[in-house]
Amino acid sequence: MHDQGRSRPLAAPRVSWDWMERRHAIARLLTINTGSSSLKAALYNLGDYDRPAFSAKIERIGGEGGRLKVLDDRGGALADDHCDLPNHRAAWDALIDQLRRHGLTEDLAAVGHRVVHGGPDYREPRIISEGVLAALRALTPIDPDHLPQAIEAIASARRTFAGVPQVACFDTAFHQHMPRIAQIYALPRDSQEAGIIRYGFHGLSYEFIMRELGILDRAAANGRVVIAHLGNGASMAAVYAGQGIDTTMGFSPTGGLIMGTRSGDLDPGVLFYLQESRHMTAGELSALTNKQAGLLGVSGTSADMRDLLDREGADPRAREAIDLFCYQAKKFLGALAAVLGGLDTLIFTGGIGERADPVRARICAGLGFLGIDVDPERNCAHSPIISRDGGAAVVRVIATDEDSMIARHTAKLLTKQGDPHVPV
DSSP states (O other): OOOTTTTTOOOOOOOOOHHHHHHHHHHHHHHHEEEEEEEEEEETTTTTTSSEEEEEEEEEESSOOOOOOEEEEEEEEEEEOOOOOHHHHHHHHHHHHHHHTTOOOSSEEEEEESSOTTTTTOSSSEOOHHHHHHHHHHHTTTTTTHHHHHHHHHHHHHHHHHTEEEEETTTTTTTTTTTTHHHHOSHHHHHHHTSSSOOOOHHHHHHHHHHHHHHHOOOHHTTTTEEEESSSSEEEEEEEEEEEEEESSSTTSSSOOOOOOOSSOOOOOHHHHHHHHHHHOHHHHHHHHHSSHHHHHHSOOOOHHHHHHHEEEEEEHHHHHHHHHHHHHHHHHHHHHHHHHOOOEEEEEEEHHHHHHHHHHHHTTTOOGOOOOBBBHHTTTTOOOOBTTOOEEEEEOOOHHHHHHHHHHHHHHHHHOTTTTTTO
């Protein structure tokens, strides 16, 4: 490892000959998942969407200490490098360089993209046309931290893979069937008509989790489920009979739970006060609530739950940030259970939900009235089921996989478009 502040070419990948021999010269699907400072990609052989043939994760784009990690189909590292990546286009170039080194840029059937915001019109995946791109550009003011990066990735993929179909898979689509009463704000009706409603996000994750639950326990998937997607971005959703009926995020991904750097729900009066007293612009308020708040703002040190858990014994601010996160999650869990009329299954997912057993324990503590009874040993072991046997509610931990869901949606849409060679 070299100094993070210095840029150097990416190191030659460590390629195992057995992996090279296992590659098949068949058509593939590439999935792209962009974040505000990250880019994830996965390559799937058609018809096999449970395990990617190649995956890459690029982090800290636009800052110091950028990292690119590439894995083969068995999870072995092909590359793990630190490099300076000033923007998402540079990250895209680094990704394509890795694909080319392994001979994986040919035979692409399609590229599927995670698009965080679909607005009021996109209720299902769509082939990306000029009209779709124009609609996404128009939505950018609602989600300036995600949509510009997604649009840039779509443009880069078009340049790199000319003629290959591009598919947009929307994080908001899962929530489009929420009851109207769960969607509207108490604002004048012309605001609703202008699209100012509660959309909800993390839909691809929720959809994958419900698919997995259906495999594990079909009866449970048809019951009353709360999913807690807890990570740097965090939200929760109430699902009944497989359909989302409410969620914590709203008009934008800033709302709901406290997150890594996002405030979550905030009294609008706070923003009016800051605007008047500190003369803050809309851009400055956006930066405050999206990049400087949340766990980072409360702790004053870190947006990473792992860091805070390590420090909480000696740092009261870190402990307070964790306590606030768990308190809000507990409160939202109770509210969503009320919407459902009870609770049959609680599922933790996302980076925190899957790996932070102390957080799961604190959220579930004192919720026996909802039928939640967590077994400490199972919880510490990150068991698939962390509740005690015989409880009224089953508490599960399920790893999410948005990329797999993007691949499935992309393949299904291509089949609908008349390509008989794309198995779903």
